Amino acid sequence: MSGGYSDENKFREVPLVTEKSRDYLNPRQEVDYREFRRSLAEYLYTEGKDPDKIEGYSDIVVKTTMSRSDIFFRYV
Secondary structure (H helix, E strand, O other): OOOOOOHHHEEOOEEOOOHHHHOOOOHHHHHHHHHHHHHHHHHHHHOOOEOOOOEOOOHHHHHHHHHHHHHHHHHO
């Protein structure tokens, strides 16, 4: 997962747009997808576990969730 991704395409070492996803997206879609994934990662890190307590998930849970969601979004 920690390949040659630019800083713009990472959020806390989590790639936002993978190479496999990039193959399916035009430039505008890529920008939208990157911002959506950045928002999702930020939410998972900061308040995803318990929004009332503003408690987020651990690094490994966020990385796993982001990886699985990327696969899911390519499928649908």
